[in-house]
Amino acid sequence: xxxxxxxxxxxxxxxxxxxxxxxxxxxxxxxxxxxxxxxxxxxxxxxxxxxxxxxxxxxxxxxxxxxxxxxxxxxxxxxxxxxxxxxxxxxxxxxxxxxxxxxxxxxxxxxxxxxxxxxxxxxxxxxxxxxxxxxxxxxxxxxxxxxxxxxxxxxxxxxxxxxxxxxxxxxxxxxxxxxxxxxxxxxxxxxxxxxxxxxxxxxxx
Amino acid sequence: xxxxxxxxxxxxxxxxxxxxxxxxxxxxxxxxxxxxxxxxxxxxxxxxxxxxxxxxxxxxxxxxxxxxxxxxxxxxxxxxxxxxxxxxxxxxxxxxxxxxxxxxxxxxxxxxxxxxxxxxxxxxxxxxxxxxxxxxxxxxxxxxxxxxxxxxxxxxxxxxxxxxxxxxxxxxxxxxxxxxxxxxxxxxxxxxxxxxxxxxxxxxxxxxxxxxxxxxxxxxxxxxxxxxxxxxxxxxxxxxxxxxxxxxxxxxxxxxxxxxxxxxxxxxxxxxxxxxxxxxxxxxxxxxxxxxxxxxxxxxxxxxxxxxxxxxxxxxxxxxxxxxxxxxxxxxxxxx
Numbered sequence: 452x453x454x455x456x457x458x459x460x461x462x463x464x465x466x467x468x469x470x471x472x473x474x475x476x477x478x479x480x481x482x483x484x485x486x487x488x489x490x491x492x493x494x495x496x497x498x499x500x501x502x503x504x505x506x507x508x509x510x511x512x513x514x515x516x517x518x519x520x521x522x523x524x525x526x527x528x529x530x531x532x533x534x535x536x537x538x539x540x541x542x543x544x545x546x547x548x549x550x551x552x553x554x555x556x557x558x559x560x561x562x563x564x565x566x567x568x569x570x571x572x573x574x575x576x577x578x579x580x581x582x583x584x585x586x587x588x589x590x591x592x593x594x595x596x597x598x599x600x601x602x603x604x605x606x607x608x609x610x611x612x613x614x615x616x617x618x619x620x621x622x623x624x625x626x627x628x629x630x631x632x633x634x635x636x637x638x639x640x641x642x643x644x645x646x647x648x649x650x651x652x653x654x655x656x
Numbered sequence: 657x658x659x660x661x662x663x664x665x666x667x668x669x670x671x672x673x674x675x676x677x678x679x680x681x682x683x684x685x686x687x688x689x690x691x692x693x694x695x696x697x698x699x700x701x702x703x704x705x706x707x708x709x710x711x712x713x714x715x716x717x718x719x720x721x722x723x724x725x726x727x728x729x730x731x732x733x734x735x736x737x738x739x740x741x742x743x744x745x746x747x748x749x750x751x752x753x754x755x756x757x758x759x760x761x762x763x764x765x766x767x768x769x770x771x772x773x774x775x776x777x778x779x780x781x782x783x784x785x786x787x788x789x790x791x792x793x794x795x796x797x798x799x800x801x802x803x804x805x806x807x808x809x810x811x812x813x814x815x816x817x818x819x820x821x822x823x824x825x826x827x828x829x830x831x832x833x834x835x836x837x838x839x840x841x842x843x844x845x846x847x848x849x850x851x852x853x854x855x856x857x858x859x860x861x862x863x864x865x866x867x868x869x870x871x872x873x874x875x876x877x878x879x880x881x882x883x884x885x886x887x888x889x890x891x892x893x894x895x896x897x898x899x900x901x902x903x904x905x906x907x908x909x910x911x912x913x914x915x916x917x918x919x920x921x922x923x924x925x926x927x928x929x930x931x932x933x934x935x936x937x938x939x940x941x942x943x944x945x946x947x948x949x950x951x952x953x954x955x956x957x958x959x960x961x962x963x964x965x966x967x968x969x970x971x972x973x974x975x976x977x978x979x980x981x982x983x984x985x986x987x988x989x990x991x992x
Contacts, residue, residue: 476860480862480864484738484857484864484879485857485860485862485864486737486738486739486857486859486860489859489860490736490739519744522742522743522744522772522775523742523743523744523745524742525739525742526735526736526739526740526741526742526745526768526772527713527735527736527738527739527740527768527772528740528766528767528768528771529768530739530742530768530772531742531743531768531771531772531775532771534742534775535775569771569774569775570767570771621767622767623766623767623877623879623881626798626799626809626875626877626881627881
């Protein structure tokens with residue numbers, strides 16, 4: 452992928468989350484404070500704006516700008532966690548100009564490792580990791596770029612759905628105990644939507 | 657009891673900015689609003705002393721804006737409603753607070769507050785800002801069992817930490833000693849909250865959770881996080897009889913101890929109700945042989961218009977009593 456394609460990817464993710472904002476807010480209202488969709492779509496819209504304003508939009512600058520928009524434009528636990536995902540990925544990019552599927556897999560893996568270290572969440576804790584971990588694995592196992600995004604999107608969607616029957620072990624939903632069962636985690640749903648947007652993006656190596 | 661959906665605001669996306677503008681205009685002798693949105697003291701403390709910083713979500717007023725001032729915090733970084741500020745803003749707050757004695761970043765334990773403060777400390781390290789420490793504070797016994805205190809969340813009882821740590825740092829240049837004092841107060845503090853009603857998000861206007869008219873919830877968090885479970889609403893005395901024993905057992909507070917007591921109004925209880933509740937607290941503590949050194953009844957950390965309260969106790973020794981009685985001048989915490 453080129454820098455232009457990465458910028459387009461972030462833009463499509465932003466548009467997708469904006470379109471699904473009310474759905475995400477409703478999911479968050481069940482176990483959180485009901486603003487996840489508004490805050491993450493707002494932060495990604497800010498990222499798109501700031502990427503547009505970059506003088507030298509290298510892949511690393513695009514990933515870093517996205518990280519900073521999430522960290523500082525969103526705040527809260529979600530801003531820290533989603534921001535860390537892009538921040539750790541950006542550190543892997545250095546001065547690369549074109550991103551191969553293998554590069555992207557490494558970048559996603561670095562992001563996942565960063566998220567898990569920061570949030571201390573494992574698969575099964577009813578967090579975004581439940582969608583992200585299978586998506587990253589599916590991406591790395593795929594044969595080529597377009598099928599990698601599609602496989603990752605499918606795995607993320609299944610992972611997000613799997614949170615429905617889980618007890619939460621992180622974040623504010625954990626205080627709900629069994630009352631969190633029956634509700635899909637909004638962060639995991641956001642990850643699924645981001646990968647779905649990526650799968651719809653035309654990618655070329 | 658229904659939440660109040662209509663709030664006297666202008667626009668959801670300007671709530672925090674407009675609130676801070678109004679707050680700092682109202683109390684301009686105590687606080688000022690910097691160009692980058694930090695609340696700082698109108699007159700900064702002496703050089704070489706430990707500075708205190710806290711970032712937190714808004715919507716809990718007067719916490720924490722009301723706790724900036726002499727004998728209290730140096731800088732408060734207010735985030736969006738119920739959302740901790742991001743790391744860069746915390747770093748800005750640390751820079752603004754630093755007066756040469758190091759900076760203690762206080763965290764009322766919630767995932768967002770802790771994660772962003774940790775990220776801010778990493779940024780400080782990368783930028784060569786040293787003498788910055790983090791202290792994680794918690795008090796709510798309903799959020800994790802005894803033995804897992806570090807998993808608990810921070811609620812109204814941190815009131816005691818802010819007051820005594822503020823007094824301590826007014827004349828203290830040792831960052832490690834400040835952190836140890838904060839931990840000492842934390843480790844002697846326990847809280848439990850309840851609510852009779854939900855509250856509406858000022859952003860969406862939607863109720864944060866459903867609650868029937870004849871129900872109450874024990875173990876309520878500061879952001880409408882539900883607690884240990886629902887039950888039929890009880891009388892004032894029955895409610896205290898239910899809430900005080902687990903607080904006493906948790907520390908445990910024992911006969912002969914001296915304590916500070918806070919009854920924190922989470923929004924729309926009346927003072928009348930707080931007085932009736934306190935009457936029972938005083939009776940029960942007296943029966944247990946626990947002496948009340950000082951008590952405070954008012955709204956210090958709110959959850960919008962939620963009709964509930966937190967009961968917090970802090971065991972004090974001579975050092976803490978002196979710190980409690982030391983002067984403070986914040987907009988919502990005054991001690992002469």
